Amino acid sequence: MMETVDLILHSASQLCVVPGGDMPQRGTALGDLGIIEDGALAVHNGRIIATGTTGEITSQYTATRFINGNGRCVIPGFVDPHTHLPWAGDRAEEFEQRIAGATYMEIMAAGGGIMSTVRRTRQATIEELVAANLPRLRRMLAYGTTSAETKTGYGLNTEAELKQLETIMALNQVQPVELTPTFLPAHAVPAEYAGQTEAYVEKVITEMLPAGAAWMKKNGITLFCDVFCEEGVFDLHQTRRILETAVSLGYRLKLHADEFAGLGGTKLAVELGAVSADHLVKTPDTDILALGEGNTIAVSLPGTPFGLGHHEYTPAQKILTAGGALALATDCNPGTCWCESMQMVIALACRYLRLTPAQALVAATRNAACAIGRGHEIGSLEPGKQADILILDVPDYRHLGYRFGTNLVKTVIKKGHVVIEQSETL
Numbered sequence: 001m002m003e004t005v006d007l008i009l010h011s012a013s014q015l016c017v018v019p020g021g022d023m024p025q026r027g028t029a030l031g032d033l034g035i036i037e038d039g040a041l042a043v044h045n046g047r048i049i050a051t052g053t054t055g056e057i058t059s060q061y062t063a064t065r066f067i068n069g070n071g072r073c074v075i076p077g078f079v080d081p082h083t084h085l086p087w088a089g090d091r092a093e094e095f096e097q098r099i100a101g102a103t104y105m106e107i108m109a110a111g112g113g114i115m116s117t118v119r120r121t122r123q124a125t126i127e128e129l130v131a132a133n134l135p136r137l138r139r140m141l142a143y144g145t146t147s148a149e150t151k152t153g154y155g156l157n158t159e160a161e162l163k164q165l166e167t168i169m170a171l172n173q174v175q176p177v178e179l180t181p182t183f184l185p186a187h188a189v190p191a192e193y194a195g196q197t198e199a200y201v202e203k204v205i206t207e208m209l210p211a212g213a214a215w216m217k218k219n220g221i222t223l224f225c226d227v228f229c230e231e232g233v234f235d236l237h238q239t240r241r242i243l244e245t246a247v248s249l250g251y252r253l254k255l256h257a258d259e260f261a262g263l264g265g266t267k268l269a270v271e272l273g274a275v276s277a278d279h280l281v282k283t284p285d286t287d288i289l290a291l292g293e294g295n296t297i298a299v300s301l302p303g304t305p306f307g308l309g310h311h312e313y314t315p316a317q318k319i320l321t322a323g324g325a326l327a328l329a330t331d332c333n334p335g336t337c338w339c340e341s342m343q344m345v346i347a348l349a350c351r352y353l354r355l356t357p358a359q360a361l362v363a364a365t366r367n368a369a370c371a372i373g374r375g376h377e378i379g380s381l382e383p384g385k386q387a388d389i390l391i392l393d394v395p396d397y398r399h400l401g402y403r404f405g406t407n408l409v410k411t412v413i414k415k416g417h418v419v420i421e422q423s424e425t426l
Contacts, residue, residue, distance in 0.1 A: 006044050007064070008066050012074040013071045013395040016361065027321070038054050040052060040057035050383055051381060075392065075397060078143075079371075081299055083148050084332060087129075091334050114187060153188075169181075176419045181221065182254055186227040224254045225253055231260060235263065258277075258281060278301060288322050299328070300363075303339040305352075314353060328346065343404070349363065392408045
């Protein structure tokens with residue numbers, strides 16, 4: 001007798017399983033898609049229970065619902081491991097300033113940049129922040145993102161940082177994209193502490209991190225802690241103090257490292273066992289070698305240099321040659337990279353990081369899931385994983401990267417339920 005399941009998806013031209021258990025694909029091994037031609041999978045109680053050819057699956061299972069892939073490519077839902085939702089307002093005027101020649105750090109020093117968003121986010125209520133960020137998440141979902149990391153960092157005082165955490169919790173309740181929160185009180189030095197960076201670091205260590213730890217205990221959630229380690233923001237010593245305090249309070253670690261200057265943030269992230277180090281545009285070769293020796297995942301955000309009009313990107317090929325694990329993310333934020341599409345990130349990564357479409361796809365799914373500590377749950381189509389699935393309106397995965405400016409996602413399935421069904425590709 002055949003087993004009855006909730007859903008069978010069958011007749012996929014390519015079922016890209018992206019195998020590897022709960023570990024990232026590392027080094028030159030990056031790019032194993034585990035393709036099953038004429039593929040199918042069975043889903044029950046929100047999880048994948050079997051994959052195989054259409055003949056294999058339909059001979060073993062029947063289902064309450066069948067979805068015909070009709071010769072389309074099926075892949076895991078994208079995981080975006082670095083975003084800055086939620087925020088209020090926009091910074092369109094700064095885009096024009098950068099076109100006119102102003103640098104990111106010059107705008108920030110003049111009170112714009114992150115501080116511009118901080119002022120608006122502090123003023124907004126949780127309800128206003130939810131209303132502003134829901135459309136962004138709906139667009140991310142339509143482009144295929146089924147899980148994402150999101151950060152605070154636009155509050156920069158205890159009350160406003162906790163408000164951002166509460167907003168993330170509220171957003172998790174009202175839409176399908178699963179959000180993994182990161183506490184980022186050390187995103188910038190707020191205006192009221194101008195010229196007093198050490199005093200603000202003390203506040204982060206003695207007041208804000210303990211408040212976040214109390215929030216973790218109250219909500220039963222383990223937060224990541226992140227720091228913007230950069231010239232003119234937080235130096236390596238200050239970053240170490242904050243991260244070591246965070247570890248003592250039960251946080252897991254992430255780090256903004258080596259975006260505009262190679263300060264040693266990547267090496268520090270590896271030393272402290274951070275789950276990821278993100279940006280890594282200016283990472284020295286010696287620190288890249290550390291990525292191959294440790295377990296910290298390098299998260300590249302190619303949309304950010306693209307958004308800034310820069311010509312230098314994460315040295316992905318050096319990271320892979322060193323044996324490192326590489327993931328991709330949008331860095332979705334209102335200043336440098338308002339990009340809600342992992343498809344666009346894949347297209348940029350293929351061109352500027354010289355990743356193959358297969359490598360970019362793994363970096364945007366399996367490895368991205370590992371970069372937020374969820375590789376055991378999401379990021380692949382292996383049995384036992386959550387049924388987060390995309391049906392692309394193309395027959396071959398290589399159209400990701402090859403094409404851009406068009407949404408190739410036809411159907412989004414989250415935890416076994418269809419949440420997006422495009423009547424035609426937009």
